[in-house]
Amino acid sequence: MKPPAFKYFAAESVEEAVSLLAQHGDEAKVIAGGQSLVPMLNFRLLSPSVIVDINAIPGLDQIEDCNGGLKIGALTRHFSLETSQAVRKRFPVISAAMIHVAHLAIRNRGTIGGSLSHADPAAELPTIAVLLDAKITVARSGGERVIDARGFFESALNSALEDDEIVTQVEFPALPARTGWGFHEFTRRSGDFGLAGVAATMTQSGKDAANVRIALLGVDETPIRAVEAESLLNGNEFSMDGVRAAVESVRESIEPNTDLHASADYRRHLVGILTERALTSAWRRASSLN
Numbered sequence: 052m053k054p055p056a057f058k059y060f061a062a063e064s065v066e067e068a069v070s071l072l073a074q075h076g077d078e079a080k081v082i083a084g085g086q087s088l089v090p091m092l093n094f095r096l097l098s099p100s101v102i103v104d105i106n107a108i109p110g111l112d113q114i115e116d117c118n119g120g121l122k123i124g125a126l127t128r129h130f131s132l133e134t135s136q137a138v139r140k141r142f143p144v145i146s147a148a149m150i151h152v153a154h155l156a157i158r159n160r161g162t163i164g165g166s167l168s169h170a171d172p173a174a175e176l177p178t179i180a181v182l183l184d185a186k187i188t189v190a191r192s193g194g195e196r197v198i199d200a201r202g203f204f205e206s207a208l209n210s211a212l213e214d215d216e217i218v219t220q221v222e223f224p225a226l227p228a229r230t231g232w233g234f235h236e237f238t239r240r241s242g243d244f245g246l247a248g249v250a251a252t253m254t255q256s257g258k259d260a261a262n263v264r265i266a267l268l269g270v271d272e273t274p275i276r277a278v279e280a281e282s283l284l285n286g287n288e289f290s291m292d293g294v295r296a297a298v299e300s301v302r303e304s305i306e307p308n309t310d311l312h313a314s315a316d317y318r319r320h321l322v323g324i325l326t327e328r329a330l331t332s333a334w335r336r337a338s339s340l341n
């Protein structure tokens with residue numbers, strides 16, 4: 052299948068890219084890795100008359116220190132996130148999640164900015180951004196703004212991005228010392244989008260769990276935080292009774308879809324199991340950091 056005809060511009064700066072977007076409005080689409088956009092063009096699900104390629108913009112593929120956290124440029128490839136020592140050291144949950152994204156060829160091209168902008172509720176990076184309270188910088192002609200990840204995803208394949216804006220950078224704020232993590236996802240075949248997935252981080256404070264975060268993928272229109280389950284565990288002694296209560300709370304709080312791949316009941320069941328695994332992994336890892 053072939054895409055519809057379009058005019059192609061290779062922007063050489065953020066200013067040039069956003070100026071082209073401002074000029075062409077909703078007729079234009081940005082291309083980064085092309086791993087979601089090109090299939091959508093080929094299937095004629097999108098027919099932009101203008102494509103703005105941002106791959107030649109210098110400086111958008113950097114991973115930099117930021118007060119103990121990381122600033123990651125929008126053009127950073129999935130494979131770089133998977134293999135970067137800085138990411139592995141500060142946010143091992145990101146490296147672990149990347150292994151679940153598609154196949155190596157797709158991870159070589161796909162970018163963090165593209166994945167967040169595409170806003171697929173079953174995608175790993177949007178879920179990780181919500182888990183880690185990432186801050187997403189977006190640029191437009193004459194300025195930029197920063198959007199909290201939890202306010203960025205509006206519905207399936209829809210984000211807070213305006214037509215004339217591009218994502219330029221994603222900041223992941225530092226995690227406290229003694230924070231462990233867990234990432235568990237279920238797919239029928241390796242490389243498929245997950246039927247459901249759960250990411251968690253948790254800080255050990257003596258016998259108590261603190262800063263508990265739980266993010267779910269594939270069970271709603273956007274990635275979501277399981278805030279009630281988090282509050283059941285936060286500030287309390289970590290125990291399997293607490294984990295079981297959190298699992299029940301997660302199962303009750305979601306309303307997954309039934310589709311060709313799985314029923315809502317099956318997804319609810321899976322999410323409970325994956326939540327238990329993610330929470331126990333996070334606690335075990337936090338405990339081993341002493």
Ligand SMILES: Cc1cc2nc3c(=O)[nH]c(=O)nc-3n(C[C@H](O)[C@H](O)[C@H](O)COP(=O)(O)OP(=O)(O)OC[C@H]3O[C@@H](n4cnc5c(N)ncnc54)[C@H](O)[C@@H]3O)c2cc1C
Pocket residue numbers: 080081082083084085086087088089090105125151152153154157160161162163164165166168169173174175176212216217218219242243244245
């Ligand atoms: C077979 C297959 C399996 C896949 N499996 C998975 C999976 O398991 N998990 C997963 O997470 N993903 C999966 N993907 C998607 C893949 O991760 C994509 O790379 C990613 O979703 C989009 O990144 P991209 O850089 O390729 O974006 P593109 O395809 O270039 O763009 C995607 C969308 O984002 C917009 N966009 C891109 N960059 C920017 C920017 N900086 N600012 C504003 N808008 C922008 C584009 O206009 C477009 O609307 C799969 C893809 C394929 C083809």
